Amino acid sequence: xxxxxxxxNDCAQCKYCCVFTADEMRYVPKFPTLLKERVCKDWGGAxxxxxxxxxxxxxxxxxQPQADGLLHCPLCHxxxxxxxxxDKPVECAAWPFSIxxxxxxxxxxxxxxxxxxxxxxxKPQVQQFAxxxxxxPLHEWALRYPHILRNYDAQNKILLTYD
Numbered sequence: 476x477x478x479x480x481x482x483x484n485d486c487a488q489c490k491y492c493c494v495f496t497a498d499e500m501r502y503v504p505k506f507p508t509l510l511k512e513r514v515c516k517d518w519g520g521a522x523x524x525x526x527x528x529x530x531x532x533x534x535x536x537x538x539q540p541q542a543d544g545l546l547h548c549p550l551c552h553x554x555x556x557x558x559x560x561x562d563k564p565v566e567c568a569a570w571p572f573s574i575x576x577x578x579x580x581x582x583x584x585x586x587x588x589x590x591x592x593x594x595x596x597x598k599p600q601v602q603q604f605a606x607x608x609x610x611x612p613l614h615e616w617a618l619r620y621p622h623i624l625r626n627y628d629a630q631n632k633i634l635l636t637y638d
Contacts, residue, residue: 477568479608480601485591487556492570492589493548495538500546501625504566505533513562514550522549529622565616572609572634574617577627581617583610583635584627602634610635 477486486492495503506514511524511534527533538546550558557563566573571589574581585592585605595601614637617624627633 493551495546504564569613575627581637584631587630
């Protein structure tokens with residue numbers, strides 16, 4: 476989804492969005508049942524899932540603890556990045572954009588913590604691309620699974636507000 480603004484190598488070298496601390500578990504992308512089943516078939520025992528606590532049709536991937544104390548997505552190759560290619564959860568495909576709740580309204584945001592996007596000089600081009608290409612599928616996802624939305628982080632830039 477983001478190949479118009481980021482190269483595959485930018486993401487593969489960074490992997491920021493595939494690594495979590497113990498208190499960032501709420502940010503772990505959710506897998507719909509069909510995608511989870513496909514990953515289990517294609518990856519065998521390399522990926523395990525547990526039911527999502529907030530939506531019955533979604534699954535959390537079991538992250539792998541590393542020596543650095545961080546939790547890594549098992550589908551992220553150390554040098555090649557995400558092994559899912561284009562067939563990834565909506566939240567992964569849309570990163571560094573997200574939908575959050577602010578004052579009980581959904582807002583479409585650019586996350587402040589994506590190193591490759593932070594290096595892009597033409598931010599208006601990134602924002603225009605996001606509004607035109609990323610907002611609609613992410614908003615549909617949020618409407619379908621409203622319980623997975625988190626609260627707005629004031630460090631993120633709001634690009635759209637939904638009524």
